[in-house]
Structures are given as structure tokens and as C-alpha cells.
Amino acid sequence: MNADLSPFPAELSGRRPIVIAGPCSAETEEQVLSTARGLAAAGVRIFRAGIWKPRTKPGNFEGIGAPGLKWLRKAKAETGMLVATEVATAIHTADALRAGIDMLWIGARTTANPFAVSEIAEALRGCGDVPVLVKNPVAPDLEAWIGAFERLSRAGIKRLGAVHRGFGHFGPSKYRNLPEWRVPIELRRRMPELPVLVDPSHIGGKRALVAPLAQEAMDLGFDGLMVECHVRPECAWSDKEQQLTPDDAVRLLGSLVVRGGESSSERLDMLRHRIDMLDSELIDILRRRMETSTEIGEYKREHSMPVVQEGRYRALMEERIAEAAGLGLSEAFMRGLFQAVHAESVRLQLP
16 A cells, blocks of 8 residues: 555555554543553554544443543653544544544444545545544445445545454354455455455454454455554453463464465465365354254244145245356255255155
């Protein structure tokens, strides 16, 4: 990316991984400063902390608010790190700018709301040099994500970057938010000059998943990481299960394997890794489909219905094959695939 338009300082542009780290929430001055000192000693150059915390349900800790901005300023003065925080309204944005916060990010819930993004963009108009990162919307809506960048760009904001934090889902999963790597990969294809960071903390939701997800991000060629770290994560007021200690962050960064240039073998490794990720998603989708088939079987038994509904099966088969053909997939392949899926569904529904 053009160094003049990078959201990151010149000494970090082009380096992988760019790392932004810090607590989910700024809780106390002591917690902020202690965490910042530990991360600065680990070589982290950008410190993050949530000041305003939009939460899924009321009653949870929703941030210390504007007083916490002073703590970020103290962390910057003491460690020399740049400081970043999330904004969700024009008032947040104005407060953060007045406090001299170096970098802002827009969270997933806000990205999904074009009115909120437009409000923030207007609050930033005339501040083109302020770096702004945009997290993906909660749902895997690539156009909404791109739309947020376009709204900011039209307001004159030039130093933009993306943060992939995974996507919400229903039902059990290994991850807090599904990685759905194909979405940030497509974003990078559509906007190749845009740096893309990955937030393994929010994707994984568990400390044990942060390191493997961070390595996947590097293997897929993304530019950096946004990692949640807390000096005492077991006492954190929010997201305690996914935060690392500063010492954990040192071990994480020391363990990452970051490949260099674009040699043919590295490109092939990246593509194979993408296949592995898609296969894992496919397996999870099939698991959920078979769970639903089992529930359907229970309903049919309770209502004395036959397992196989021939008319529905034939109609769905033709609809699915036509849909797949419209996406460029082979009719013969899709017919064989859906026949196998249907056979397994029938097996699960039999008493």
C-alpha cells in the first residue's frame, strides 16, 4: 500500500505482522498502564483499549467512557506507543479526537449500520490523516463492509484499514465467531491496497485458539493482528476467556512463522491452506445439516409420516442443481453430492 495512505506509522508499513494489542476494555488506570508497559516491553507499537463497549445485552460492563481517554494518553506518554480505541457515534469520535487518540476503529455492530457509519464519517470530515480501521459487520455481508469504507472515503478519510473479527452464527461451534476466511480474502481481492488485520481473539473466543488463528492469518497472507491482552485476564471485566497476558503475547509473537515473498511454493501453500479452511467450514455445515435431518426424523415419527417424501426430494434436487449450475458448478458433480447427502439424511431419520 502507498505509505502515505497507510493507517500505520511509516516504520510499520510493509512489515508483517503489524500488531495492535491491549485490553478489551479500559477498566482502571492501573490496569491500562500495567498492560501497556508489558506490551511495550514485548515490542508492540500500537496499544488498543475499549473506552465505550457496545454489548450484546444490557447489564454487562459497557465501558468506562470518556474518562478512560486520559489513561490512554498516559500510556502513550509513558511507553511511546500509539493508542487506539473504538468509536460508535459522532460524540465518541469527537471526544477521541480531542483527546489526541492516534487511531480509531469502527466495531462490527456499527459497521452493519450505514447511518452510524455515515455519522462517524461526517464527524471525521476534514480529518483525512486520522487512521481508521473498520471491523467486518456481524453478518458475512461483504458489500456492507465495503460500503463502510466508501462512506469514510467520501468524507475524505484516506488512511483506512480492515480488521477481520469473524461472523456471528447460531448453534454450537468451535469458534466464538466463524472465521469465514473467504470473505476477507475476497475483500482483499476487491480492495488490494487496503491492509487487512485479523482479530484472533474475537474469532476464537478462547485463549487456546488465539495462537493457531494468528498463524492461520499469517499463512493466508494477511497484514497483521489485533489481539486482546490484559495484565490479569482472569479478573477482566469483559471477555476474560479470550485475553492473553503480555507474557503470552511475547510467546505468541515469537512463535509465528511469517513467510516472505511470493515464491511459487509459498503461493501454493497459501492456496492449500485456504482449501483446508474451506473443508473445515464444509464439514461444519454438513454437521449442522445432519442435526436438522435428525430433528426432522423425530417429527416424522411423531406424526406417522414416511421418511422419504419423493415429490419434495425430486423438486429440491432439481432446484439445488439448477442453483449450483448458475454458479458454474458441474451438474453431474452436484447430483452425486446431493444424492449422497440425501442418503445420509435418510439413514439418520430411520428408526
